[in-house]
Amino acid sequence: MKEKVLMITIIVFVLCALYSVTYNYRYRQLSADIKQMERKIEIEWGDWKENRPWPRDAECRNFTTRIAREGTLPLMALASFPRSGNTWLRYLIEGASGLFTGSVYMDKRIYKSGYYGEARNHTDGTTFLQKTHYKARPREFNGRGVLIIRDPFEAILSFYHFKSTKGHTGSIKPKNISIDDFEQFAYTRITRWYEIIEDWLTNGSEVHVVFYEDLVEHPIEVVTHLLRELGLQLDPKRVECLRKFTTGKFLGAKHSANNLYREDLKSVFRSVISMAADKIETKTGQKLPTHKYEFFSE
Template structure:
């Protein structure tokens, strides 16, 4: 099952909460050494080997040359392939916040660094934001239209009520929760990244 989101929408944090509450690793269709080194050991697993509960994906929202040419046909096939079969947790964050955070990430190349917002080149940001809002909308629309089992989580709800949101999600996914794990997670809701 995919854990689909636009970049910088809280995917890694939700993975942390899920792993803490469920005691099961989550994976990724990518490999990010920084995420692996922060304790997400499922990051190093092959996302299709069945050893992880959810697999992080940003669909085609990562800004790379190759993703420019990914057609609707590619996007539908990606969602419905034999690895995801249209199944996903779709994490949605306010587009303004997600896009600004992604621009910050692209500019600093770090998960925690920050740019000085007073010095953002306007033309550069305008081009970035235009492409980003298209991709933000596309990932949501694609999964809702072409997915077969999609569980929606809103980042802002996760911020306000992390334990309630993750326990509700895990119950929807049919997992038994260990109350001791959930109690521990209440004390450590933020993670490392």
């Protein structure tokens, strides 16, 4: 008799556990579906300049990029430390969505390359995501943003080349780089790299983190996941065209470190990266892909 009662108790316990798991899963799934429905963005197109990103491709040349009607899109930052793939991600976003991205700047070189949203007032509600490198921007964007994070060893070296050549894809010869000058530059910028991450994760209310290294490996998957998470419905044919032309005009080349990072500088960078990794995991649950950082685990 006792064995039968025990068996029934065990069966009831297992059934209750299975019900709880199933209910919780369905509840979470329902919550996710409701959240996605609430976030869904219906685009009201505006009448302004258009860009054809792939004019020479027979299958893709009719796709255009446009603005939305003024005041219809939410303000949301596309934030990053400089040289972290911000402009390239803008190309991928525009390619996948057909919407111009915006910017707090007015870079004529970018504008002339077809990023016409560069010329719009970034607060006018016509562009989808607005580029910024500034600290203390979360409040201006109502705490909403996409934060791109790149290995600072790579980002800061690329930024040094950018500042030295005044060009988005330029580079200077290693023999012309002063190690002392680079170190002074790098020590200042690693603090700035961390501050942007800390500022957004502390003061932002809705922050979506994109790791540059993941974007390089899987550009289509990362950008489509991001845009759907943000409420956009994508045209599969347009996405397939983007898949054929993922690089755009502003995907910079990888620069050689050429022994510019001496051990004491590497040590400082590793400490800051570790602080950032802890912050990111605590706030978002995501792990910084430090295993992809060239000098982190030497």
